[in-house]
Amino acid sequence: MASTYIVKAVAVAFAGSKYMIDVFNPAASGKIVKIYRIWVENNQVGPAVTGVTANLKLFRTTAASAGYTIVPVSYDSANVALGTITAGIGRTITASSLFRNYFISNDEPTILTGTNDEWQQFKHITELWNSGTRNTAIDPIVCQAGQGVAIQNSVATTVGNIDLFIEFTVQ
Amino acid sequence: MAATYTLWSKNTVFAANKCMASIFNNTGSPVVVKLYRIYALNNQYVAVTGVLTNLEVRKLTSATGGTTITPVPHDTLNTINANVVCATNATVTPTDLYRRVLWSTDEPTANTTMTIDEFECLLPFGCIWSMGYGDSNVEPITLNANEGVGIINTGAVVGQCDLIFEFTAA
Numbered sequence: 001m002a003s004t005y006i007v008k009a010v011a012v013a014f015a016g017s018k019y020m021i022d023v024f025n026p027a028a029s030g031k032i033v034k035i036y037r038i039w040v041e042n043n044q045v046g047p048a049v050t051g052v053t054a055n056l057k058l059f060r061t062t063a064a065s066a067g068y069t070i071v072p073v074s075y076d077s078a079n080v081a082l083g084t085i086t087a088g089i090g091r092t093i094t095a096s097s098l099f100r101n102y103f104i105s106n107d108e109p110t111i112l113t114g115t116n117d118e119w120q121q122f123k124h125i126t127e128l129w130n131s132g133t134r135n136t137a138i139d140p141i142v143c144q145a146g147q148g149v150a151i152q153n154s155v156a157t158t159v160g161n162i163d164l165f166i167e168f169t170v171q
Numbered sequence: 172m173a174a175t176y177t178l179w180s181k182n183t184v185f186a187a188n189k190c191m192a193s194i195f196n197n198t199g200s201p202v203v204v205k206l207y208r209i210y211a212l213n214n215q216y217v218a219v220t221g222v223l224t225n226l227e228v229r230k231l232t233s234a235t236g237g238t239t240i241t242p243v244p245h246d247t248l249n250t251i252n253a254n255v256v257c258a259t260n261a262t263v264t265p266t267d268l269y270r271r272v273l274w275s276t277d278e279p280t281a282n283t284t285m286t287i288d289e290f291e292c293l294l295p296f297g298c299i300w301s302m303g304y305g306d307s308n309v310e311p312i313t314l315n316a317n318e319g320v321g322i323i324n325t326g327a328v329v330g331q332c333d334l335i336f337e338f339t340a341a
Contacts, residue, residue: 001307001308001309001310002309003310004310006269006270008269008270010268010271036308041272041273043271043273044273045223045225045273045326046223073269075311075312075313076310076312076313076315077313078313078315079310109223109273109287110223111221111222111223111277111286111288114285114286114287114289114290118286118287118290121272121273122290122296123296123298123299124296124298125296134305134306136307136308167309169308169310
């Protein structure tokens with residue numbers, strides 16, 4: 001098994017064109033990052049908001065800087081160190097190829113209804129990306145040195161918040 | 172195959188900041204615990220006025236006390252090492268967050284609604300952690316000696332749920 005990490009961004013506030021989460025493998029890192037799974041979950045307990053529909057876009061990236069830094073968590077404390085690999089929220093990103101576009105509601109779930117925002121908190125439904133999982137013949141998203149991935153909110157909304165998780169290996 | 176076990180914490184009552192279920196691999200343990208899957212299921216029958224809360228999957232650096240639970244081996248030829256301790260309501264030191272999920276503590280109904288609490292009864296939706304499962308390139312959560320994992324309830328004080336850990340210890 002490869003050394004596996006998860007980076008999590010909890011209760012990330014929506015903002016127009018904001019990069020909600022990203023992972024970046026800098027040039028000359030000497031490592032390869034493989035993105036296995038990504039989840040986007042509506043875990044808002046409150047307060048109540050008037051949600052709207054938004055789109056999240058999953059991009060390959062070629063640069064990431066500034067913003068808020070997140071420290072990925074290792075699945076095994078004996079894993080290889082991350083080195084210069086970084087992750088963040090609201091960073092300045094240079095996006096390139098689009099892998100996926102994802103519709104989402106930023107309304108808060110309630111216990112009384114079963115609409116889009118309530119469904120967005122079940123793990124098997126909120127798995128935005130899972131390439132490579134359960135079939136080792138399929139590549140995950142491979143981030144060579146100087147590459148990364150990011151999820152951007154492409155709609156001008158500042159309502160609500162969301163949790164995002166990226167699972168990756170480092171070799 | 173590695174010796175595999177299921178920990179089932181039934182009818183676990185919600186309380187604020189309670190460690191609903193935990194597994195801890197004590198200092199000096201000769202085995203490594205690998206946590207493959209976690210389920211949370213809303214199996215309650217009694218009517219309650221439910222609320223929303225968050226359940227957090229966190230790494231633990233200590234776990235003591237609480238009510239001990241004996242995990243069930245998938246093969247009766249296996250016996251869990253005594254250094255691997257499973258419990259509910261243990262006193263824990265939580266650290267890194269692996270995952271959090273939204274949870275409704277309302278009771279499911281048989282045939283009148285299909286909201287969050289009813290979906291929480293369905294096994295595929297109740298699987299809140301399956302890292303590494305099905306792809307051997309991806310690690311499960313690995314608990315070396317003096318490491319553990321717990322599910323922490325951050326808010327609700329009504330209702331109950333079942334928590335299940337599937338793990339290997341070898």
